[in-house]
Amino acid sequence: MNNARTAPDLLSLASGAANAGNEALPLRAAPHNLDAEQALLGAILVNNEAHDRVSGFLDPHHFFDPVHQQIYETAAKLIAGGKQATPITLRTYFETAPPIEPGLTVPQYLGRLVTNATTIINAYDYGRTIYDLAIRRHLILIGEDMVNAAYDSPIEFPPGDQIEEAENRLFSLAENGKYGQGFLGFGTALTHAIEMANNAYQREGGLSGISTGLRDLDAKMGGLQASDLIILAGRPSMGKTALVTNIAFNVAKNYKAERQPDGTDKVLDGAVVGFFSLEMSAEQLATRILAEQAEISSEKIRRGMINEAEFKRLVQVSQQMSTIPLFIDQTGGISIAQLAARARKLKRQRGLGLLIVDYLQLLSGSRRTSEGRVQEITEITTGLKALAKELEVPIIALSQLSRQVEQREDKRPQLSDLRESGSIEQDADVVMFVFREEYYVERTKPSEGTAEFQTWMEKMQMVSGKAEAIIGKQRHGPVGTVTLAFEGQYTRFGNLAHDQYLPERHE
Template structure:
């Protein structure tokens, strides 16, 4: 049996030091509690000292003996003569805090041993689901370490001195942001960079029901199956505000990169649909906004929704297992209201249905790359796309080669040289990617603390908030679940003292208004998210809603909430082919003498 760690000498010395110099109690009591002592007699003495201190009474052998007598514990500790023993065996009262830290460390070790026994018991119970076991184990472990995260009071003098130093440093470096630069000039000027311990929420246009009908055929490694037949029958789903439900699903489906695992099955419900037919006889039915990969007469690839297709378009199709070809679209017909479904495929984000290639953050990823370029350490938690897809987007940004060409591997010799050079450069970025689906806050916190300990963290990205879960809590109340998650993200930002940047979904109410610019009330479950966030930003692109827009490549970042500063609108340039955001070019034009 493992012997419990303790230090009798340190326990006696810390109590003796307080009896010699009662003023040292304040310093040690800030972190040491009665339950931290291994010997019960010492725990009783420390509890009595705490009670005296709370009543603002002096701590000395006489008052301590009286308090212990009142508690009925004086005889248990050995009576007043024991105090003389403690004082005589204390080397010096100057080291009271050091003695206290030794006692604290041994107490933590004992709690860890107890926690290990509890975790062992949890792991041995085969009747418990493994998800419950791992979550409970992490909770038990955090109960041991949570106490060390409590903050002590900071005097106004210390707080003002720290703030004065920050302002003085800012005055001396006028061109630098106070926080971590986003890489976007105008946004940094408005926000002052991303501030430590801030929770930033970024929300864009909601998905537009990109789903196919239930009879759509998908290729699995061992068979063909309809998409409807893949729906999990016993899994708990994550509802959205459009009547749809996400279900965790792991199965391999055919993609342009071969068989890849899915992350989610999405049940959209009844939707108006279109059916297309190609010259080669392939058909596909889906919602108006479901995109497929097309090619024009020059061989340029582009994603188009079913509603955008014309009879002049060519669909990219797969024949004989993995050969890509094109087939002209010969018919586009109304298909009525149908139950529709979708898959989220992290590695590649595209799947092949009825032989036609279907497609299912960019601002956050552009920001992550900008921050990583200056040497910052970035953690990315992505629950919607996988590490392969993130890397592909980063490579498109860094090389200037379209994602479609990278996805299909169609690179010219010059493009391949750029790709090789960029791959070496990007591999040195300190970006850490976790693509675990349906992550809960406890798991994320565990991974962040481990990453901070091993490498350090400067910024955390979460994509996206509504795809997280509460680890089994609030299963029947989505609003409370989102409240718990957003509060946990804010606590994570404060604990790590780094900005936490999370994507979030907008309510589809924005699609029903004439003015499509998002406002705070458009945040899904907005009450808790808006309350916890220090900054809320929205992305608006007029080109999505207005084909005749004068600025097809302009993207507006709307800062709708800024707890510690001004709000405003920042315009960026969006390269759709590379899914990349850049600073808009500003030119001074002299209108005089014209």
Template sequence: MTEDGRKQEQPHNLQAEKAVLRAMLISTDAIADIVEILHGHDFYHPAHEAIYDSILTIYAANGTPNPFAVCEHLTKTDQLSAVGGVEYVNGLASDKPGSKAWGKHAEQVQATARLRRLQSAAAHIHDLAVAATPEFIDRIADAAEAEIFAATTQRPGSIPPAYAFGDICEDALDEIEAVGSRHGALTGVPTGFTRLDSLTGGLQRGHLIVLAARPAMGKSTLAADFLRSASLKNKLPSLLFTLEARRTEVAMRILSAESRVALHHMRSGTMDDDDWTRLAKRMPEVAAAPLYVQDSSHATFTEIRAQSRRLHSQRKIELIVVDDLQMLTYGTRPFASRYEEISEISRCLKLLAKELDIPIVAVSKLNRGPEQRVDKKPQLSDLRDSGALEDNADLVILLHREDAYEKDSPRAGEADLIVAKHRNGPTATDTVAFQGHYSRFVDMAVP
């Protein structure tokens, strides 16, 4: 409302809207470009939205959406008089726009639509905050963040559509054919381990991957290996939330693994000239990797979710790792038990992976179950704090090293990556080599 009590008009640009529709009524090339930018609800004037939708309906049916065809369609849907009649539709097509000007006009329409959505979101957030009580502050904060994110994205969805199963099958066949044409190429983010990638196809989009082990097995090192494979070897932007290690410690581990300089030499200040030479050779490429690290020890899940959404929209993040789950809290929202809190966090991590359409790796500790067994091998039931962690995960990888329990083990230097749950494929165990002095795991040498 303005100071004199009049309702404030929302942002809009009717001239740009008319220019967009004029271009679409004249050129099918314009339709192909504009449909990538605008939705019908981006138009301020309801008549313009109706005309836009009619144009797209005719275009989708392989028709020519000229003024006559659009008027005919609007007549069938009883909308012609509401949009201003034949005269209005014909008037839109009376002047030709400049070459390729329709892209600029469509962006102007979209910009004003985003402003309107932002105003609406701000008003709703204000109402939520006024009515809020302290115990629900996390829910309000998350709702506010989600509304702002939805309002500012360029092509927001409203209510997700329901798809006909026949259409879904066609999409599935296209995906199967595309995978086949790549002759075994990975469909997900490469882990860097040949047999593990062969089993899983890589870390898949929308999946929650749980990487779990007893303490001191090297689960953070293995998570860093996944990040190295994504960002250094394949140039895929990735994001690490580390609640335990400092960002410089993470950097040392990655530099040690990449340069083959012993980590304890870095930490103890005993690097020799050869170490410095190897480090200098790898430093430029490692420093240029699209890897982002957040090491706040006070991070909550609500903060991680907000930062993940923001960085994903800015940097097109392809992989997120959270290390580790047991140190993460949801926020100030109260839970009856830690079991319930971890259950909710794991559920929300799965939903976040699906929302962002990327894999999320959650590093988790195991309970003492393995130590009660003769072979010490972990099982799914050993996941600490929550059975829901197993339920929500699409892939569970349990890390086991015999030499962590028996120093003189004949399998010293070996580690088992036990795929204990694989929602879309078989389970198996991949044996890899553990090079602890370089803070990395690597494929076993082929005999």
């Protein structure tokens, strides 16, 4: 086989009749290098160790020539099965294959590949050449699809969706092009661990992750860890949105960065926060934070029931808050793919350090998912965990709980209470529940003047203004309960004075 053999140029075949009799238009074949493909296949057939050098990133579809694709795939399967891949062992699989050209069968061609084989030393470089050319061909295909879609302009595929699909395909192509890190030497892994420990040692509070601003929660979790998926769940009115809003503001408020000689910013504390508010508007979210910081009831702010002094305090606080790096996306009903695309964009433009999703069940999966809601939730949680690792940021995703909590005497939630709990519990690094016993005790108020009323008053006094953050799962640390202060009128969680802790519960 020689380089005169090229794949048919589809464009030339389609245009041939139309251009008959006219001046020939310049036509270009798709990027490829048959020499590199032949040399690599020959090296693999001579020494199967050559396959190990390229198998981490090179797949059969990266080869331009269909016959080369079949040879590489067959050889790879034999090697994976612990067998030798040589012209003799491959011969069986190509005995009935059509000839490559008159007088040249595939088994004969395998012998030619071995004769012209390169050395194993060059295998990686040839593999990279083949891969890079395949990526260029894929780029051409994406470009052609974009042009065709723009010309056709189907009603069900508006320009916004076309842009989003092209962006996702391009980003997917770019991510695949990283090949993956492969194995890390244990010495390298140890170096990373020591660097993390050193950062924790030098940081105020001794945290390896981002501080939530809640002392006891940080002590239990070591801060919010990069690449972790943290599920924060609770029944309605427990305050899960309030808690995650408090954390978002604390993290953004503490953001400090130092410009490096290479022009990049080294984050010293806090983080840039991206907040996907799928249920509440950006205005409602801002009102909550404003109420918390100005210590004015959010209800009073919404109804305009404030005096001049309170209004001046609102203006002053809002001016102080306006510069913090907290970015809110209030688009409802977006898909996990859309969320990922927007998060990547924020990471490129602003340097994202923490991502929050309120809440998980309002996301949708891909259009291809038709197996049901459980399968869709699995796709969403898997996508969020992959996004956390890809962007190297913690992601906090809020989740609903099933109603079975209300049927128990002890209303404290458990892992089994998560809706579609299989995938959520499996993919999450941390599962945390928000629980306020005050909410339930308040609704059992008996008639005043009775003995039960006195008992109720004593219990209310014990639980009033307190909340529990119950860590039901934590891959990198202990589980347990953290008691927090909760001020309902400001929707604010805070640190509890040590003499205010609830008595320890014995399981």
